[in-house]
Amino acid sequence: xxxxxxxxxxxxxxxxxxxxxxxxxxxxxxxxxxxxxxxxxxxxxxxxxxxxxxxxxxxxxxxxxxxxxxxxxxxxxxxxxxxxxxxxxxxxxxxxxxxxxxxxxxxxxxxxxxxxxxxxxxxxxxxxxxxxxxxxxxxxxxxxxxxxxxxxxxxxxxxxxxxxxxxxxxxxxxxxxxxxxxxxxxxxxxxxxxxxxxxxxxxxxxxxxxxxxxxxxxxxxxxxxxxxxxxxxxxxxxxxxxxxxxxxxxxxxxxxxxxxxxxxxxxxxxxxxxxxxxxxxxxxxxxxxxxxxxxxxxxxxxxxxxxxxxxxxxxxxxx
Numbered sequence: 001x002x003x004x005x006x007x008x009x010x011x012x013x014x015x016x017x018x019x020x021x022x023x024x025x026x027x028x029x030x031x032x033x034x035x036x037x038x039x040x041x042x043x044x045x046x047x048x049x050x051x052x053x054x055x056x057x058x059x060x061x062x063x064x065x066x067x068x069x070x071x072x073x074x075x076x077x078x079x080x081x082x083x084x085x086x087x088x089x090x091x092x093x094x095x096x097x098x099x100x101x102x103x104x105x106x107x108x109x110x111x112x113x114x115x116x117x118x119x120x121x122x123x124x125x126x127x128x129x130x131x132x133x134x135x136x137x138x139x140x141x142x143x144x145x146x147x148x149x150x151x152x153x154x155x156x157x158x159x160x161x162x163x164x165x166x167x168x169x170x171x172x173x174x175x176x177x178x179x180x181x182x183x184x185x186x187x188x189x190x191x192x193x194x195x196x197x198x199x200x201x202x203x204x205x206x207x208x209x210x211x212x213x214x215x216x217x218x219x220x221x222x223x224x225x226x227x228x229x230x231x232x233x234x235x236x237x238x239x240x241x242x243x244x245x246x247x248x249x250x251x252x253x254x255x256x257x258x259x260x261x262x263x264x265x266x267x268x269x270x271x272x273x274x275x276x277x278x279x280x281x282x283x284x285x286x287x288x289x290x291x292x293x294x295x296x297x298x299x300x301x302x303x304x305x306x307x308x309x310x311x312x313x314x315x316x317x318x319x
Contacts, residue, residue, distance in 0.1 A: 004274040005313035018053035040310035074304040086121035111153040112235035119156030152195040163200035172208035179224040244279035260299040
C-alpha cells in the first residue's frame with residue numbers, strides 16, 4: 001500500500017486559515033509556528049484554496065508574502081508547499097537547468113521517477129510559467145547520451161501496464177550487449193528499452209538479466225558506465241523496482257554524503273508528501289537503521305527542522 005504523510009484536513013475552513021495566516025504574516029514578528037501548523041497540515045488542493053481566500057481577503061498573493069517575510073531554507077519549504085505538484089516540478093527543473101550550474105541530480109530525480117501524466121502536466125506548467133519548452137531547454141543545457149536519455153524521458157511516452165514475457169530475455173541480452181560494447185548504437189538501444197518499455201516489462205527484463213548473466217543490472221551498469229549517464233540509468237532501474245527505496249537512497253545521500261544537501265531534501269519531501277513519503281520513511285529506516293526523523297533532527301534546526309519534521313509526519317518513537 002503506497003501512502004503519503006499529508007492528507008486533506010477534516011473540517012477544513014480556507015477562510016479561517018487565510019485569516020490566521022494573514023495575522024501570522026502581518027504582525028510585527030512573523031509567527032512561523034502558525035505557518036507550519038497550517039501549511040504542513042493541509043493537502044495541496046486545500047493550500048491552493050487558502051491562497052485564493054487569502055487573495056480575496058487581503059488583495060495580496062500569499063506566495064509573495066511568504067517570500068517577503070521568510071528567509072533561507074524555511075522560506076523554500078513554505079513557498080514550495082504552495083505550488084501545485086506539476087508547477088513545483090517545473091519550478092525545480094527550471095532552476096536546475098537555468099541556474100549558475102546545471103543541477104543534473106535534480107533532472108535525474110524528477111525525470112526518472114514521474115509517470116507519463118505527471119511529465120505531460122509538468123511540461124505544460126513549464127511552458128506556462130517560463131514561456132519555454134522543457135525539451136528545448138534540456139537540449140540546450142545538457143549534452144551527449146545523458147541529454148538524449150533525458151529528452152526521451154521528457155516525452156512522457158513510456159508504455160503503461162503492458163509486459164511481453166516472450167521478449168524479456170531478448171531485451172535482457174540487448175542490455176547486456178549495451179553494457180559490454182558501450183558504443184553509440186548500443187547506448188541508443190539501452191535508451192530505447194529503459195525509457196520506453198513499461199515498468200511491468202522492465203521488471204521481467206531485469207529478472208531475466210540476473211538469470212542469464214548471473215549479475216544484477218545495476219552492478220553491470222556501474223561497471224560499464226560513469227558520470228551522470230550512469231546515475232540516470234541506475235535511477236531508472238531503481239524506480240522500476242521500488243520508487244520509495246530510490247527516494248530513501250537519494251535522501252540518505254543528500255543528508256550524509258553532501259553535509260545535508262538542503263535543496264534535494266526539501267524537493268523530495270514536498271514532492272512525495274502526498275504520494276509515498278510514508279513508504280519512503282519505512283524504507284529509510286529498514287535500509288539505514290536510523291529513521292529519517294532522527295537524521296533530519298541531527299542536521300537541521302529551528303523552524304526549518306520543525307517544518308521538515310511536520311511534512312514527515314512521524315511517530316514519537318521515530319525521534
